[in-house]
Amino acid sequence: MLALAGAIFISGLNTSAGIEAIPDTLAAEQRWDVEVALDAPVSATRLESVVARIPHVTHVETWTSEPAALQSSGQVDVTTTYPDQGHGSLNVTTVPETSSVFVPPPVLEGRWLRSDDTNAMVLPQMMKNLLQGRRVGEATIQLAVGGKRTTWRVVGIVEELFAPTCPCVSRAGFDQVTGRTGQANIIRIVTDSHDAQTRMALGQMVRQTLTNAAIKVRYVRPLDWLTAVSTGHLSVLVVVFLLMASVMGVVGLIGLGSTMSTNVLERTREFGVMRAIGAPASIVRRVVVAEGVFTAALSCVVAVVVALLLTRVMDVGLGNLFLGAPLPFRFSTSALLVWAVAIVLGAILTTLAPGLSNSQRGGEKEEFFL
Incomplete structure (x- = not known):
């Protein structure tokens, strides 16, 4: 679940980066204001x-x-x-x-x-x-x-x-x-x-000048309007993907916490032995949290691989659907970093509770073995 959520999140921002590259393409082809x-x-x-x-x-x-x-x-x-x-x-x-x-x-x-x-x-x-x-x-x-x-x-x-x-x-x-x-x-x-304010002001002056010359104007559009329209068509879909990924990420973290709680219950004897031979409660908690963090980190690795494929599918699918051509392929490094940090912190928080409860049960086991 975490890997799939990460793949959707990263591919969504990758697609967003591809959409943001369209204005650059327009500016290179349309050199007017x-x-x-x-x-x-x-x-x-x-x-x-x-x-x-x-x-x-x-x-x-x-x-x-x-x-x-x-x-x-x-x-x-x-x-x-x-x-x-x-x-x-x-x-x-x-x-x-x-x-x-x-x-x-x-x-x-x-x-x-x-x-x-x-x-x-x-x-x-x-x-x-x-x-x-x-x-x-x-x-x-x-x-x-x-x-x-x-x-x-x-x-x-x-x-x-x-x-x-x-x-x-x-x-x-x-x-x-x-x-x-x-x-x-x-x-x-x-x-x-070539800035937005000059374009807007010039557009108004052109309209007024042509009107005074008895020339009827149908519309006046600055280049900024064109770029806003180009990105706005697909940005809504990207937001939907990001919301979907966020919900799946929360569900995945809840599932990770539940899995770690079950894992702690099944390994009570193991942790009790660790406490009995002198391992402090903090070490036992670290073991539980580290396993959760490792699971989250591993899901990020899988997410990157899946995101590369999913990004290509989204670029081709959305591009051909709305534009008739694939979107420019872009990989968002910031998306990977944001997702990795969020998932690792989430894994720490969701596995901290099972780790704390385990340290208490570990103390009881320690007394038993003594």
């Missing part, structure tokens, strides 16, 4: 000129994202989403050829977009099942983009954990499909100070 979405496309040149004049803005990039719906022959195309208009939605995004605020994610299959691609698309790993076993580079996917039926050739599959940018297409391909040139509805801004 504030993202602004508009209700309707506006001239990219105008947006850049308006936003660039705002204090603390060092760089501005304009993107385009268009809602899309999967198409099936002979069926009505329906786009579904949750009330927040984010979860469950599907958007096609154009990536600037020389973007400095976005690093293309790792390519799992195929390649990334090229400037001369006109009907090419890159999908995230979560949409790979749409290929239905067809090879990347040859498979096609049909989407309704801007109310128009379109066919794209899938040239790559990329790994995106949270805040997926893809499905991605080139600017030339998007302009060809929509007939819009030089327009954008997404603004990504870089500030001169």
